[in-house]
Amino acid sequence: MEVLRIVLLIGHFAALAVLLGAFVGQLAAGRVFGAAMVGAAGALLGTGLLLVAVRAADDLSVNGPKIGVKLAIAAAVLGCALVGRRRTATAVAAPVPAGGAVPVSPPAGARSSAVGLFYAAGLLTIANVAVAVAWT
Secondary structure, eight states, rough: OOOHHHHHHHHHHHHHHHHHHHHHHHHHHOOOOHHHHHHHHHHHHHHHHHHHHHHHHHOOOOOOHHHHHHHHHHHHHHHHHHHHHHHHHHHHSOOOOOTTTSSSSHHHHHHHHHHHHHHHHHHHHHHHHHHHHHOO
C-alpha cells in the first residue's frame, strides 16, 4: 500500500502543479479556464480522496476536520472550474457575427462573466495548500 500511496501523492502534486501553473499562465493570457485547469482540479480532488482511502485502509490516522475542509475547498475549486469553463464556452459559441465569421477569441463579456470564478479557483487552490501545510 505504501507504493500506491507514493504514486497517488506524486499524482496529487502533479495535479497541483498543473492547476497552479495554468492559473499563473492564464493571469496574463486572458483569465479563462482551459481544459488543463478543469482536468487538474478533478485530478486533485480524485487523488486526494484516494489518498485518504489508502490511509484509512492501512489503519493510519486521518485528521477528519482537516480532510473535510480540504475536500470542501477542492470541490469548490472544481465547481468554479467547471462553471467558469462552461460560461466561457457558452458565451463564445452563442454569438456568430453576420457573414458567418467565427470569433478567434472569447468576447469580453465571456471573459468577464467567468473572471471572478477564475480568481476564486486560484485563491482557493492556494488556500488548500495552506491548509495542507499549516494544519498539523
